[in-house]
Amino acid sequence: MSDFDSDDDLFAGLDEAACQELERSSKRPxxxxxxxxxxxxxxxxxxxxxxxxxxxxxxxxxxxxxxxxxxxxxxxxxxxxxxxxxxxxxxxxxxxxxxxxxxxxxxxxxxxxxxxxxxxxxxxxxxxxxxxxxxxxxxxxxxxxxxxxxxxxxxxxxxxxxxxxxxxxxxxxxxxxxxxxxxxxxxxxxxxxxxxxxxxxxxxxxxxxxxxxxxxxxxxxxxxxxxxxxxxxxxxxxxxxxxxxxxxxxxxxTTPYRPNLELQARSIGGSSTTGDEEANIYIHGMFGLPGSKDESDRRFDELFRFLDTHPGPTLIYVALREQADKHAAILKRKGYDAAPFHAGLKTEVKQQTQDDFMSGKIRVVCATIAFGMGIDKPDIRNIVHWDLSNTVEEYSQQIGRAGRDGEKSYCMFYIAPSAFYLREVFARGDLPSKHSLRNLIFSIFDEAQSVPVGAVFEVSHYHQEKEFDIRGSPLSIIYATLELQFGYIRATTPEYTTYKFEPNSSYSQLLKHDKSPEAKAIVNGAKKKVKFYNVDVAAIAKAENLVRSDIISKLNDLNNHGYIKLQTSGLQNRYFVIKQVPQSSREKEKVVNKIYENLAKRESDALERGSQVMNLMTGDKCYALALAEHFGMGLPDGKSKCGHCTHCRTGQAVPPPKRPIAETTRSSIEGILKATTVRDDPRFLARVAFGIRSPRMNTEKLAGSKVFRSLAHHRFEVRTAF
Structure with missing residues (x-):
């Protein structure tokens, strides 16, 4: 394999015709x-x-x-x-x-x-x-x-x-x-x-x-x-x-078709044969996810059988960090060499897991989508999807990590009722209520109006997430829309508001010999609190008539040479005001409506992408062909079948599992209303009922309550009256 993610052995042994661009009708000169x-x-x-x-x-x-x-x-x-x-x-x-x-x-x-x-x-x-x-x-x-x-x-x-x-x-x-x-x-x-x-x-x-x-x-x-x-x-x-x-x-x-990959799918349902009580407790106790005990038991039984009959390095993709931890623990108890990998682990733990997997010390990694980008291991034999992928593109990217050495490899996709629920949680998680969006937009315009055109205003995205109950991803999209679509603002270099440092033994002696204005300003302005010195960079710069960036450079220089241990916090995002923002409530409301339409469209698009994944795995067509057609191509030589996916081997479509939907009753809604005094945001209440976390839930302490996820078996609906 190449160090550059540019391995030509990927298609070793294939006919040249099988790897050429399949759009033969192209009129490229x-x-x-x-x-x-x-x-x-x-x-x-x-x-x-x-x-x-x-x-x-x-x-x-x-x-x-x-x-x-x-x-x-x-x-x-x-x-x-x-x-x-x-x-x-x-x-x-x-x-x-x-x-x-x-x-x-x-x-x-x-x-x-x-x-x-x-x-x-x-x-x-x-x-x-x-x-x-x-x-x-x-x-x-x-x-x-x-x-x-x-x-x-x-x-x-x-x-x-x-x-x-x-x-x-x-x-x-x-x-x-x-x-x-x-x-x-x-x-x-x-x-x-x-x-x-x-x-x-x-x-x-x-x-x-x-x-x-x-x-x-x-x-x-x-x-x-x-x-x-x-x-x-x-x-x-x-x-x-x-x-x-x-x-x-x-x-x-280049065609996404890989003849050495066997694409498989199984629909999970029915009764358990051997069961696994720990798996059952984990699924239904920790998460409270929809799905019967039979479903969780049987899915683990299927996984154990798959691992026993398919040796070699294996990646198991799950949707949640907690799943990665618990799956790895269950597999280790069953005797498999397994470890979790997700963004919540410490950097050194993730690096060790990656190193152990690359060297063969660990056979199985239970991972979220955080694992895999840049992984250059040629002999990954199996890719297992425990939950539905977010998109067909994500699925294609993940199975592409298997069998880069050209040897036969297997990609198993399990489809269970609980997977529908998780995909909907992810798809609906980023759309804020219109109430929250309106408050945010009006606040941003107030900040922009506080400075003249051409000047910079500062905001904390971290605080805005909590104040307006909007996640980080949609918040960044909202700011990008105000910048690129409306042209009101432009992002510039963010800054930290809080600097503090712990000095080492040579710090005081060093600064006695450093005669620069910045060093003197730090010595005079730093306030000791227990073992740390707090530095108000903006106040020091103003008091000493210095440039803020020069003081920060001096602090960074001291840190880089080991004289202090510098810590920063309080990131402030900064924006130039490019043109006058709307003044009247009517004009501001137009912006709110436009941005909300865009975000709502993104939610419907996300739901559609989830449906595309389900259609791929349960449709009446060869998986390899359906995957290639998704990217506007086909199979080599115009073939209609790969001959080795689940559909080709069985000649039948995999039946999608049924997701039970309960009827929403007045009493179930009243239970949500009794748990909180929130009445200004119906979508927030719907999120609580369905089990979709948001920044405001931590403040209201609802994510751990009995009503959180209590209506996960129901359709997600936002009602202003019942």
């Missing part, structure tokens, strides 16, 4: 491979592939995508996980200086840089480390890097010493980063957008900060762009192309 400039660039790309990355030849659409970039055009690649997307920007990044040298177009000190926008810090680090081992100058800027290391990165950019720079999409809001990118000698030769489906609001993991990438491209005047994803439906691909001005002939696709 042939690239001119006979003209001298194109030939020299193609030869250069192949030379770098062999000398820097150790491959003998490009596979599939890699060469065409790279040649498109070297010819100065934008491109989109839709390749399955592990099929070589990273090479499509890494090779151009190191080819540009050589093209400059042979063409005499610009000197080495103006070689420019390739910026890679990636959402995962761990994946950035892995790729940077791997590139450096190949002798390629690469670095990253992320939130874990200390201040002095970030300054070194900026210095290398100014000296044109970097070929690739990785950063997260949130970094594009940083004013200092934007200005640095605009001043790079030679400019930004290429901007690579990894996980580009996040650009599309129809994409399965939309992120508002990705919407700002296209604007960033224009502001830094990037010469060309490549967008990369493993999961783009035709609609998502269209959105990406519109955002980045990518021509239809510059879209390159």
């Amino acid at each position: 042939k690239l001119n491979r006979d003209a001298s400039p194109e030939m020299s660039r193609s030869s250069l790309a192949k030379h770098l592939l062999q000398t820097k990355f150790g491959y003998t030849a490009f596979r599939h659409e890699q060469a065409a995508a790279i040649e498109t970039l070297l010819n100065g055009q934008n491109a989109l690649t839709v390749f399955p996980t592990g099929a070589g997307k990273s090479l499509c920007f890494q090779i151009p990044a190191i080819a540009f200086p050589e093209m400059d040298r042979t063409g005499g177009s610009r000197p080495p000190e103006k070689a420019g840089v390739t910026i890679v926008v990636s959402p995962l810090i761990a994946l950035m680090r892995d790729q940077v480390d791997a590139l450096r081992k190949r002798g390629i100058s690469a670095d990253s800027i992320d939130s874990t890097k200390p201040w002095d290391q970030i300054q070194l990165v900026y210095e290398r950019l100014r000296r044109s010493e970097l070929r690739l720079l990785y950063c997260a999409p949130e970094r594009l809001n940083n004013q200092g980063f934007l200005e640095a990118a605009q001043r790079i000698p030679g400019g930004v030769r290429l901007l690579a957008v990894d996980e580009a489906h996040c650009v599309s609001e129809w994409g399965h993991s939309f992120r508002p900060d990705y919407l700002k990438v296209a604007r960033f491209v224009d502001e830094i005047k990037a010469e060309r762009v490549i967008c990369l994803t493993a999961t783009a439906t035709p609609k998502v691909a269209e959105d990406i192309c519109d955002a980045f001005k990518i021509k239809p002939e510059c879209v390159f696709k």
Whole structure:
């Protein structure tokens, strides 16, 4: 396997025809491979592939995508996980200086840089480390890097010493980063957008900060762009192309079909045969999830039998963190080498679990979607989905982690009544009530009106989540909408309000010799509270007539050199006021209505995506064909069946389990009303009844009450009267 998530062994042994783009009717023009400039660039790309990355030849659409970039055009690649997307920007990044040298177009000190926008810090680090081992100058800027290391990165950019720079999409809001990118000698030769489906609001993991990438491209005047994803439906691909001005002939696709993967599904229901009391208690006691005891018992029985008959490294995907913990505990009690993995675990625990799985010390990992991105293990033999995936794209991405060595692997999908409930909880969790949204929008406009146009106002998203009962994800979408759709505000560099530090033994002696104004200001302004010194940076800067950022730089410098242990908190999000916000209640209400319509549409879209997953697994069609058609393609040679999925082997559709729906009664609603005094927000009460957590529930102390999830067997409805 390659260190670069660009493994060409993924499709080893396949007919070339099986791996070509299946849209044979495409009218994409042939690239001119006979003209001298194109030939020299193609030869250069192949030379770098062999000398820097150790491959003998490009596979599939890699060469065409790279040649498109070297010819100065934008491109989109839709390749399955592990099929070589990273090479499509890494090779151009190191080819540009050589093209400059042979063409005499610009000197080495103006070689420019390739910026890679990636959402995962761990994946950035892995790729940077791997590139450096190949002798390629690469670095990253992320939130874990200390201040002095970030300054070194900026210095290398100014000296044109970097070929690739990785950063997260949130970094594009940083004013200092934007200005640095605009001043790079030679400019930004290429901007690579990894996980580009996040650009599309129809994409399965939309992120508002990705919407700002296209604007960033224009502001830094990037010469060309490549967008990369493993999961783009035709609609998502269209959105990406519109955002980045990518021509239809510059879209390159590779089929998601993997002949070594056996896609299986089982519908769970009926009576248990052996049972497992701990599994039963966990499902119904800890979660109170809908579903009979027979369902939970039988599903664990099925899982045990599957693991016994399918040896090898296995990933079990679950929906909730608590499930990951409990599944791993149950499996360990049954004698399986298993460990949990989810975002709530400590970093060192997650790293150890990942290392143990990679080395073979652990056979089974019970994980949420937090596990898998960037995992480069070729011999994963089994992928098990305990719950419904959120989207077909997510399912495709997860099964793509199996069998990268080309050996036969199995992907089992269990369908049970409780899975319907969990998917609806996730789909409905992000839509706030209109009452909450109205209060938030009016508050934001009040803040924007408190400063003149062109000035900055500050807010705490953390406090707004609790105050207005809106989760972090929809809150960020609301701000992005006010910025990108309405043009009222623009995000800029966030700041912390609270700085405190614990000094070491050499701190006092050091500052006696540091005569800088910033050091003196820290010594004079820091207030000792027990073992920590509190620093009000804004107050000190004002009192001493200093620049706030200079004081922060001094604190970071002291921390980086080990003289203090610095802690920060109270993140304040900051926004420029671009134009006058609405003044009248009527105009504000128009904005509220528009944003609510958008968020409600997102909820209905999320529910539709869940239905697509169910339709894929219970439909009367070959799974591999249905999966390929979801992405606008088909099977090799126009085949209608893969021959080895559950549908192909049985010739029958898997019946969807029935989800029991109870009738809502007056007494059941009265139980909710008796538990809380909340009457201003019917959707909040419906969330309590159905079991959908929200920030306000912690304040009201309802998440642990008897009424929370008490109507989970009912339809989710928001009623203002009964």
